[in-house]
Amino acid sequence: MADPFKERLLVALKEEVASREPARPARSHRRKYALAAGFAAVVAGAAIVGVPMLGEDPAYAVEREPDGTIKVKAGFDIEPADAAAIQRKLEFFGVPAVVDLLRGGEDCAGPRGAYVGDEDGSPPDGFITQTDSGFDDDDWSHWNYRIDPSRLEPGQTLVWEIHTHGEGDSKGVTGDVWIVEGPVRPCEIVPGDF
Amino acid sequence: MDEVHPKDVGTDADAFERFYRAHYERVTRFIARRVDDPCTAADLTAEVFLAVVDTAHTYRPRKGTVTGWLYGVARNVVAEERRRRGRDLAAVRRITGRRLLDAEGVARMEERIDAEHAARRIVAALDGLPEKTRALLELIAVDGLTVAEAAAALGVTRVAASVRLHRARKTLAAVVEPEPVYV
Known part of the structure; x- marks a missing residue:
């Protein structure tokens, strides 16, 4: 049995889709839903051994695991110098990297180069995975990564765009991660969706 | 049913239709589990798919399945509606779902809500x-x-x-x- 509402709504929504610019949606919507859906994650808490930082709540951490993978962590309080330090440390561990820090409303113009990976630009499965360093009742949104450098081919570079945005309870840090084959375009800051 | 990838759903009407038909029942049932008024359910159904159109480009397979992502979107829409009603604020809607409802549509929505x-x-x-x-x-x-x-x-x-x-x-x-x- 046909559902008239379903068909009418489809027509209205398809008109909405057809009327849109092909490139990007309204900024307010992406920010709202991306944040609320949990792409934002406040990184807090556990001190990580081996971090060249003072204090108990490091803004970042990069450490190599016994299995050769590298754990990377970034927090909301990260500074531009920290992004540079992450890049240096990744390179020290043998991972060619470009790390950029972006604040709310900023984005890097894309593409940054020839992306390697899934059709949407995501790195191949297994290159980067989410990890937990622990959780507690008040903050179970730790967002840490584990990178497997053995999956990088010669000539490829890890590009990590760190975004901090929001404030108060909704503040967060997100990361766009790409693998680029060959040269990496410097980050040209353009208005962003977060 | 995860075979319809959200990629292009926000900018390609045909891709959107495939996604919509694959997920319509899932979305309406999700909403019917949370509201008991057919008009509100119609409004929220429209809002969820509008949010899908807006945010489809943010979906990343490595962050989870399409279903998980879609439920996250739907959950945010319902939560926002509740917050708004709690503050007695009227929604500004680009598509007002209830205006697309006729008697048959109301009956269908009520069936879902009853179920x-x-x-x-x-x-x-x-x-x-x-x-x-x-x-x-x-x-x-x-x-x-x-x-x-x-x-x-x-x-x-x-x-x-x-x-x-x-x-x-x-x-x-x-x-x-x-x-x-x-x-």
Whole structure:
């Protein structure tokens, strides 16, 4: 049995889709839903051994695991110098990297180069995975990564765009991660969706 | 049904139609488990798919399944509607779903709402729980998501979701035991 509402709504929504610019949606919507859906994650808490930082709540951490993978962590309080330090440390561990820090409303113009990976630009499965360093009742949104450098081919570079945005309870840090084959375009800051 | 990838859904009308037809029932049932008024359900159905159009480009396969992502979007839309109603604010809608309803549409929506009566009782029973616990339990116990899908919908890791679920089960038992619901 046909559902008239379903068909009418489809027509209205398809008109909405057809009327849109092909490139990007309204900024307010992406920010709202991306944040609320949990792409934002406040990184807090556990001190990580081996971090060249003072204090108990490091803004970042990069450490190599016994299995050769590298754990990377970034927090909301990260500074531009920290992004540079992450890049240096990744390179020290043998991972060619470009790390950029972006604040709310900023984005890097894309593409940054020839992306390697899934059709949407995501790195191949297994290159980067989410990890937990622990959780507690008040903050179970730790967002840490584990990178497997053995999956990088010669000539490829890890590009990590760190975004901090929001404030108060909704503040967060997100990361766009790409693998680029060959040269990496410097980050040209353009208005962003977060 | 995850074969319709959200890629291009926001900019390609044909891709959107495939996605819409694949997920329409899932979305309307999700909403019927949370509201009992056909007009509001119609409005929210439109809002969820508009949000899909707006955010489809943000979907990343490595962050979870399409289903998990879609439920995350739907959950945010319903939560926003509740906040708005709590503050007595009228929504500014680009597409007002209820205006597309005729008598047949209302009857269809009421059927879904009636069919989800038991689920709404569970949702209501969870109301007093902490928000994060409630959200996780709703998605798993009420909407039938896997732990991995619920984790993706909420933007947390599977491990964190599993731990939270373990704790929440004890709470849930205390909540529903006095008045068991058989489905």
